[in-house]
Amino acid sequence: MLTLNSIIQREPEIITAQADPDLMMVSVAMGHYYALSDVGRQIWDAIERPKRISDLIADLTTTYNVDLASCEEQTISFLASLLDEGLLQVKDEPLD
Amino acid sequence: MLCGWYTRSDISLTGVPPLERNREDADVVIQIGSGRSPLVNAARRIEHSFERSYLRIHNVVDFEISEGREIRIWPATEATQKDIEIFLLGPAWATLCHQRKILPLHASAIANETGITAFAGHPGAGKSTIAAMLSTLNYELVADDILPVDFNQELTPGAWPYLRRLKLHRDSITRFAFTPAEKVSENLDKEKYFVYPKFRSADKWRRLERIYVLEKDVIGSHDPIEPLAGADAVRALVDQTYHFDFIPGTRQFGEHLAFCTRLASKVAIYRLRWTPLNASADEFGSLICQHLKGAGRDPDHAS
Numbered sequence: 001m002l003t004l005n006s007i008i009q010r011e012p013e014i015i016t017a018q019a020d021p022d023l024m025m026v027s028v029a030m031g032h033y034y035a036l037s038d039v040g041r042q043i044w045d046a047i048e049r050p051k052r053i054s055d056l057i058a059d060l061t062t063t064y065n066v067d068l069a070s071c072e073e074q075t076i077s078f079l080a081s082l083l084d085e086g087l088l089q090v091k092d093e094p095l096d
Numbered sequence: 097m098l099c100g101w102y103t104r105s106d107i108s109l110t111g112v113p114p115l116e117r118n119r120e121d122a123d124v125v126i127q128i129g130s131g132r133s134p135l136v137n138a139a140r141r142i143e144h145s146f147e148r149s150y151l152r153i154h155n156v157v158d159f160e161i162s163e164g165r166e167i168r169i170w171p172a173t174e175a176t177q178k179d180i181e182i183f184l185l186g187p188a189w190a191t192l193c194h195q196r197k198i199l200p201l202h203a204s205a206i207a208n209e210t211g212i213t214a215f216a217g218h219p220g221a222g223k224s225t226i227a228a229m230l231s232t233l234n235y236e237l238v239a240d241d242i243l244p245v246d247f248n249q250e251l252t253p254g255a256w257p258y259l260r261r262l263k264l265h266r267d268s269i270t271r272f273a274f275t276p277a278e279k280v281s282e283n284l285d286k287e288k289y290f291v292y293p294k295f296r297s298a299d300k301w302r303r304l305e306r307i308y309v310l311e312k313d314v315i316g317s318h319d320p321i322e323p324l325a326g327a328d329a330v331r332a333l334v335d336q337t338y339h340f341d342f343i344p345g346t347r348q349f350g351e352h353l354a355f356c357t358r359l360a361s362k363v364a365i366y367r368l369r370w371t372p373l374n375a376s377a378d379e380f381g382s383l384i385c386q387h388l389k390g391a392g393r394d395p396d397h398a399s
Contacts, residue, residue, distance in 0.1 A: 024357055026349040
């Protein structure tokens with residue numbers, strides 16, 4: 001289960017292609033195609049390297065006019081769906 | 097010639113002139129396989145790898161497709177040449193295209209002086225019907241059911257013609273005043289006939305200008321033509337890839353996604369909502385022709 005203290009990173013094996021303004025993705029392991037746009041795409045870009053969820057949310061609330069509680073709820077929900085699809089890794093080790 | 101490839105075949109192909117017997121440098125060879133089919137004891141009816149693919153069509157034919165240049169056939173005992181041809185020129189040929197890094201788009205296609213327009217869609221969407229309609233308006237038929245798309249050296253997308261004939265039901269043949277040539281098959285697809293429109297594209301590679309993705313109009317859309325962009329355009333091309341089984345079978349997801357993404361960035365793609373049976377030929381044909389004449393000046397065209 002994801003928490004604000006979870007450290008997450010996007011799955012490096014996912015293949016992506018630019019389809020401006022969207023990002024297309026395919027999971028070779030699952031054979032499924034995905035598309036990200038807007039904030040979802042920004043989150044994907046931000047988690048190329050391991051990142052604590054609370055830090056990610058701090059960045060998003062700075063960029064977008066959204067209250068903290070809503071941002072936390074929606075971001076964790078989005079990350080949970082990425083995790084369910086095998087697109088996300090949860091890192092146990094502390095960040096450098 | 098099929099798809100720009102000189103093709104030598106052991107079996108006759110409806111509407112395809114035979115290659116000279118002495119031509120040894122055929123690009124594609126279709127042969128009757130010797131001995132037993134390699135699929136005799138196979139557990140699965142479809143197997144794909146980078147070099148070789150196998151397809152089994154139950155009670156009709158087994159195929160071995162190799163390295164984008166050879167198709168070997170093991171016909172079932174009671175299979176007819178026409179039944180074999182349906183699958184030879186369908187999924188087997190599409191597999192050949194995949195092996196050659198060419199995207200077999202599930203589409204019919206017509207051409208005018210500016211290039212090719214494709215009409216993609218799932219079975220029953222009306223691909224052949226709309227191509228038939230436009231061929232009566234002097235557009236040249238390029239393909240029916242499969243359009244093999246690739247990029248030239250300048251990375252411009254385009255295609256060679258493929259099977260410049262239409263498979264139509266009797267009512268469409270009557271509707272467009274065609275003369276049916278022969279039945280597609282006595283056993284399979286037996287409600288359809290081959291039709292050869294008067295205007296058919298010459299054997300040359302031409303630029304692909306636009307793609308319409310056909311959808312059934314269930315709500316009576318006020319504006320039946322809608323541009324697609326970004327992920328919607330790419331998703332449409334992925335969805336309309338003929339014999340998509342090849343992609344997961346060879347795990348070439350990355351190459352396929354890259355191809356579709358590049359194609360979507362260079363070709364204008366639209367969603368076209370219509371109902372093949374109800375659409376007035378004159379009204380709808382006029383609508384499409386007007387939209388086609390906007391090619392080259394279309395503000396929705398992706399660069």
